[in-house]
Amino acid sequence: MSTVFVNGELIQRDDAKIDIEDRGYQFGDGIYEVIRVYGGNTFTMKEHMDRLYESGEKMKLVIPYTQEEFTSLLLRLIETNGVKDGIVYVQVTRGVAPRQHHFPSGKVPGSVVAYTKDFPVPSAMMEQGVTAKLAEDIRWLRCDIKSLNLLGNLLAKEEAASEGHFEAILHRGDTVTEGSSSNAFIVRDGSIFTHPATNLILNGITRRVIKDLCEAHDIPFREEAFTVSELLGAEEIFIASTTSEVMPVVKIGGQAVGDGKPGTVTKKLQSLFRNRKNR
Incomplete structure:
Protein backbone atom coordinates (compact mmCIF):
# COMPACT_ATOMS: atom_id res chain seq x y z
CA MET A 1 0.00 0.00 0.00
CA PHE A 119 5.23 5.35 -14.92
CA PRO A 120 7.81 3.81 -17.26
CA VAL A 121 9.00 5.79 -20.27
CA PRO A 122 6.78 4.87 -23.29
CA SER A 123 9.83 3.82 -25.30
CA ALA A 124 8.05 1.71 -27.94
CA MET A 125 5.62 4.49 -28.85
CA MET A 126 8.44 7.04 -28.91
CA GLU A 127 10.34 4.86 -31.35
CA GLN A 128 7.42 4.00 -33.64
CA GLY A 129 5.34 7.16 -33.33
CA VAL A 130 1.65 7.60 -32.55
CA THR A 131 -1.47 8.76 -34.34
CA ALA A 132 -3.61 11.79 -33.55
CA LYS A 133 -6.76 13.47 -34.77
CA LEU A 134 -7.86 17.07 -35.07
CA ALA A 135 -10.46 18.46 -32.68
CA GLU A 136 -11.95 21.91 -32.17
CA ASP A 137 -10.49 23.67 -29.13
CA ILE A 138 -13.53 24.40 -26.93
CA ARG A 139 -11.62 25.15 -23.72
CA TRP A 140 -11.73 28.34 -21.69
CA LEU A 141 -9.46 31.30 -22.41
CA ARG A 142 -6.98 30.85 -19.55
CA CYS A 143 -5.21 27.70 -20.67
CA ASP A 144 -2.00 29.18 -19.23
CA ILE A 145 -3.32 28.27 -15.75
CA LYS A 146 -2.84 24.59 -14.95
CA SER A 147 -6.24 24.30 -13.33
CA LEU A 148 -8.44 21.32 -12.51
CA ASN A 149 -11.00 22.47 -15.11
CA LEU A 150 -10.16 19.91 -17.78
CA LEU A 151 -13.53 18.93 -19.26
CA GLY A 152 -12.70 20.41 -22.68
CA ASN A 153 -9.43 18.47 -22.69
CA LEU A 154 -11.18 15.27 -21.61
CA LEU A 155 -13.85 15.46 -24.30
CA ALA A 156 -11.18 15.88 -26.99
CA LYS A 157 -9.02 13.09 -25.57
CA GLU A 158 -11.99 10.73 -25.35
CA GLU A 159 -12.97 11.49 -28.94
CA ALA A 160 -9.44 10.66 -30.07
CA ALA A 161 -9.10 7.56 -27.89
CA SER A 162 -12.46 6.16 -29.00
CA GLU A 163 -11.12 6.18 -32.57
CA GLY A 164 -7.84 4.54 -31.57
CA HIS A 165 -5.65 7.65 -31.48
CA PHE A 166 -3.10 8.62 -28.84
CA GLU A 167 -3.84 12.34 -28.85
CA ALA A 168 -6.19 15.06 -30.08
CA ILE A 169 -4.51 18.09 -31.60
CA LEU A 170 -6.67 21.14 -30.95
CA HIS A 171 -7.41 24.14 -33.13
CA ARG A 172 -9.36 27.37 -32.65
CA GLY A 173 -10.81 27.98 -36.08
CA ASP A 174 -7.86 27.52 -38.42
CA THR A 175 -5.16 28.06 -35.78
CA VAL A 176 -3.58 25.03 -34.10
CA THR A 177 -3.09 25.56 -30.37
CA GLU A 178 -1.85 22.38 -28.64
CA GLY A 179 -2.74 18.81 -27.80
CA SER A 180 -5.41 17.83 -25.28
CA SER A 181 -2.63 16.92 -22.83
CA SER A 182 0.50 18.05 -24.64
CA ASN A 183 2.10 20.83 -26.64
CA ALA A 184 2.15 20.43 -30.42
CA PHE A 185 5.03 21.12 -32.82
CA ILE A 186 5.65 20.92 -36.56
CA VAL A 187 8.87 20.84 -38.54
CA ARG A 188 9.08 22.82 -41.78
CA ASP A 189 12.29 23.43 -43.75
CA GLY A 190 14.32 22.24 -40.76
CA SER A 191 12.69 24.71 -38.35
CA ILE A 192 10.45 23.83 -35.42
CA PHE A 193 7.22 25.79 -35.00
CA THR A 194 4.93 25.84 -31.97
CA HIS A 195 2.19 28.15 -30.72
CA PRO A 196 3.45 31.12 -28.67
CA ALA A 197 3.11 30.89 -24.88
CA THR A 198 -0.08 32.92 -24.57
CA ASN A 199 -3.30 32.40 -22.62
CA LEU A 200 -4.39 29.91 -25.32
CA ILE A 201 -1.91 27.19 -24.33
CA LEU A 202 -0.15 25.82 -21.29
CA ASN A 203 3.54 26.67 -21.42
CA GLY A 204 4.68 23.10 -20.88
CA ILE A 205 7.82 22.34 -18.91
CA THR A 206 8.92 19.84 -21.56
CA ARG A 207 8.17 22.53 -24.15
CA ARG A 208 10.60 24.81 -22.32
CA VAL A 209 13.27 22.10 -22.19
CA ILE A 210 12.87 21.56 -25.95
CA LYS A 211 13.25 25.28 -26.57
CA ASP A 212 16.44 25.36 -24.49
CA LEU A 213 17.83 22.31 -26.30
CA CYS A 214 17.13 23.89 -29.68
CA GLU A 215 18.86 27.12 -28.70
CA ALA A 216 21.87 25.20 -27.36
CA HIS A 217 22.21 23.06 -30.50
CA ASP A 218 21.40 25.60 -33.23
CA ILE A 219 18.04 24.10 -34.16
CA PRO A 220 15.73 26.89 -35.40
CA PHE A 221 12.83 27.21 -32.94
CA ARG A 222 9.98 29.60 -33.74
CA GLU A 223 7.15 30.42 -31.38
CA GLU A 224 4.70 31.19 -34.17
CA ALA A 225 1.14 30.00 -34.62
CA PHE A 226 0.50 27.70 -37.57
CA THR A 227 -2.67 26.65 -39.37
CA VAL A 228 -4.44 23.33 -39.75
CA SER A 229 -3.32 23.13 -43.39
CA GLU A 230 0.29 23.81 -42.33
CA LEU A 231 -0.01 21.04 -39.76
CA LEU A 232 -1.32 18.60 -42.35
CA GLY A 233 1.46 19.58 -44.77
CA ALA A 234 4.28 19.44 -42.22
CA GLU A 235 7.42 17.38 -42.79
CA GLU A 236 7.29 16.19 -39.18
CA ILE A 237 4.89 16.53 -36.24
CA PHE A 238 5.59 15.78 -32.62
CA ILE A 239 3.94 16.43 -29.29
CA ALA A 240 5.59 16.88 -25.91
CA SER A 241 4.59 16.47 -22.28
CA THR A 242 5.95 15.35 -18.93
CA THR A 243 4.86 11.74 -19.46
CA SER A 244 5.29 11.53 -23.26
CA GLU A 245 8.61 13.39 -23.53
CA VAL A 246 9.21 14.00 -27.28
CA MET A 247 6.57 11.89 -29.03
CA PRO A 248 6.48 11.61 -32.84
CA VAL A 249 3.09 11.84 -34.55
CA VAL A 250 3.19 9.75 -37.73
CA LYS A 251 -0.43 10.05 -38.81
CA ILE A 252 -3.21 12.62 -38.41
CA GLY A 253 -6.55 10.88 -38.83
CA GLY A 254 -5.95 8.75 -41.89
CA GLN A 255 -3.22 10.92 -43.39
CA ALA A 256 0.45 10.02 -43.00
CA VAL A 257 2.88 12.67 -41.79
CA GLY A 258 5.86 12.80 -44.15
CA ASP A 259 6.85 9.23 -44.92
CA GLY A 260 4.82 7.90 -41.99
CA LYS A 261 7.85 7.44 -39.74
CA PRO A 262 9.44 9.58 -37.00
CA GLY A 263 11.49 12.30 -38.68
CA THR A 264 15.15 13.19 -38.31
CA VAL A 265 14.59 16.43 -36.37
CA THR A 266 12.24 14.67 -33.95
CA LYS A 267 14.68 11.82 -33.41
CA LYS A 268 17.51 14.28 -32.80
CA LEU A 269 15.42 16.03 -30.17
CA GLN A 270 14.61 12.70 -28.54
CA SER A 271 18.33 12.00 -28.25
CA LEU A 272 19.07 15.46 -26.86
CA PHE A 273 16.22 15.15 -24.37
CA ARG A 274 17.44 11.72 -23.26
CA ASN A 275 20.91 13.14 -22.61
CA ARG A 276 19.44 16.09 -20.74
CA LYS A 277 17.37 13.98 -18.35
CA ASN A 278 20.21 11.54 -17.69
CA ARG A 279 22.88 14.06 -16.84
Missing part, protein backbone atom coordinates in the same frame (compact mmCIF):
# COMPACT_ATOMS: atom_id res chain seq x y z
CA SER A 2 1.43 3.38 -0.99
CA THR A 3 1.85 6.47 1.13
CA VAL A 4 0.15 9.73 0.10
CA PHE A 5 0.39 13.31 1.27
CA VAL A 6 -2.80 14.94 2.56
CA ASN A 7 -2.80 18.36 4.21
CA GLY A 8 0.55 18.11 5.93
CA GLU A 9 0.57 14.40 6.72
CA LEU A 10 2.03 11.32 5.10
CA ILE A 11 -0.61 8.61 5.48
CA GLN A 12 -1.61 5.32 3.89
CA ARG A 13 -3.64 5.75 0.72
CA ASP A 14 -6.64 3.83 2.10
CA ASP A 15 -6.82 6.26 5.01
CA ALA A 16 -6.92 9.38 2.81
CA LYS A 17 -10.14 11.41 2.89
CA ILE A 18 -11.26 14.67 1.29
CA ASP A 19 -14.22 16.68 2.59
CA ILE A 20 -17.35 16.62 0.40
CA GLU A 21 -17.40 20.44 0.37
CA ASP A 22 -13.86 20.77 -0.91
CA ARG A 23 -14.00 23.38 -3.67
CA GLY A 24 -11.83 21.25 -5.93
CA TYR A 25 -14.47 18.53 -5.84
CA GLN A 26 -17.42 20.90 -6.31
CA PHE A 27 -16.03 23.54 -8.66
CA GLY A 28 -12.69 22.33 -9.99
CA ASP A 29 -11.37 25.32 -8.02
CA GLY A 30 -7.75 24.25 -7.86
CA ILE A 31 -4.45 23.67 -9.62
CA TYR A 32 -2.13 20.73 -10.17
CA GLU A 33 1.24 19.57 -11.47
CA VAL A 34 2.71 16.26 -12.63
CA ILE A 35 6.44 15.93 -11.98
CA ARG A 36 8.65 13.26 -13.55
CA VAL A 37 10.97 10.97 -11.58
CA TYR A 38 13.82 9.23 -13.39
CA GLY A 39 16.04 6.78 -11.53
CA GLY A 40 14.75 8.07 -8.21
CA ASN A 41 15.55 11.70 -9.06
CA THR A 42 13.03 14.40 -9.95
CA PHE A 43 13.31 16.12 -13.34
CA THR A 44 12.74 19.88 -13.71
CA MET A 45 11.08 19.96 -10.30
CA LYS A 46 11.83 23.63 -9.68
CA GLU A 47 10.22 24.59 -12.98
CA HIS A 48 7.09 22.61 -12.11
CA MET A 49 6.90 24.12 -8.64
CA ASP A 50 7.46 27.62 -10.03
CA ARG A 51 4.53 27.08 -12.40
CA LEU A 52 2.33 25.71 -9.60
CA TYR A 53 2.84 28.86 -7.56
CA GLU A 54 2.35 31.04 -10.66
CA SER A 55 -0.97 29.30 -11.35
CA GLY A 56 -1.95 29.90 -7.73
CA GLU A 57 -1.22 33.61 -8.04
CA LYS A 58 -3.27 33.88 -11.24
CA MET A 59 -6.24 32.28 -9.43
CA LYS A 60 -5.76 34.16 -6.13
CA LEU A 61 -5.21 30.77 -4.52
CA VAL A 62 -2.78 30.65 -1.59
CA ILE A 63 -0.67 27.52 -1.21
CA PRO A 64 -0.23 26.96 2.56
CA TYR A 65 3.50 26.16 2.32
CA THR A 66 6.52 28.00 1.04
CA GLN A 67 7.88 26.58 -2.18
CA GLU A 68 10.93 25.25 -0.32
CA GLU A 69 8.77 23.54 2.32
CA PHE A 70 6.47 22.00 -0.27
CA THR A 71 9.38 20.74 -2.37
CA SER A 72 10.93 19.07 0.69
CA LEU A 73 7.61 17.37 1.53
CA LEU A 74 7.29 16.00 -2.00
CA LEU A 75 10.86 14.71 -2.02
CA ARG A 76 10.11 12.94 1.24
CA LEU A 77 6.99 11.37 -0.30
CA ILE A 78 8.97 10.14 -3.31
CA GLU A 79 11.64 8.66 -1.05
CA THR A 80 9.07 7.02 1.23
CA ASN A 81 7.43 5.26 -1.72
CA GLY A 82 10.75 4.30 -3.30
CA VAL A 83 9.81 5.72 -6.70
CA LYS A 84 12.38 4.96 -9.40
CA ASP A 85 10.71 5.72 -12.73
CA GLY A 86 7.38 7.41 -12.25
CA ILE A 87 5.53 10.59 -11.41
CA VAL A 88 4.35 12.59 -8.45
CA TYR A 89 0.93 14.20 -8.82
CA VAL A 90 0.35 17.40 -6.82
CA GLN A 91 -3.02 19.13 -6.31
CA VAL A 92 -4.00 22.25 -4.39
CA THR A 93 -7.60 23.48 -4.04
CA ARG A 94 -9.09 26.57 -2.44
CA GLY A 95 -10.09 24.41 0.50
CA VAL A 96 -13.26 23.42 2.31
CA ALA A 97 -16.11 25.92 2.69
CA PRO A 98 -19.93 26.01 2.38
CA ARG A 99 -20.84 25.86 -1.31
CA GLN A 100 -21.02 29.27 -2.94
CA HIS A 101 -19.69 30.51 -6.25
CA HIS A 102 -17.63 33.43 -4.98
CA PHE A 103 -14.48 32.75 -2.98
CA PRO A 104 -15.00 31.99 0.71
CA SER A 105 -14.51 34.93 3.05
CA GLY A 106 -11.92 34.78 5.80
CA LYS A 107 -8.89 32.56 5.91
CA VAL A 108 -9.76 29.12 4.52
CA PRO A 109 -6.66 26.94 4.21
CA GLY A 110 -6.11 25.31 0.86
CA SER A 111 -6.38 21.54 0.57
CA VAL A 112 -3.14 19.92 -0.58
CA VAL A 113 -2.73 16.33 -1.75
CA ALA A 114 0.01 14.45 -3.55
CA TYR A 115 0.68 10.87 -4.55
CA THR A 116 3.24 8.93 -6.56
CA LYS A 117 2.81 6.43 -9.33
CA ASP A 118 5.14 4.17 -11.30
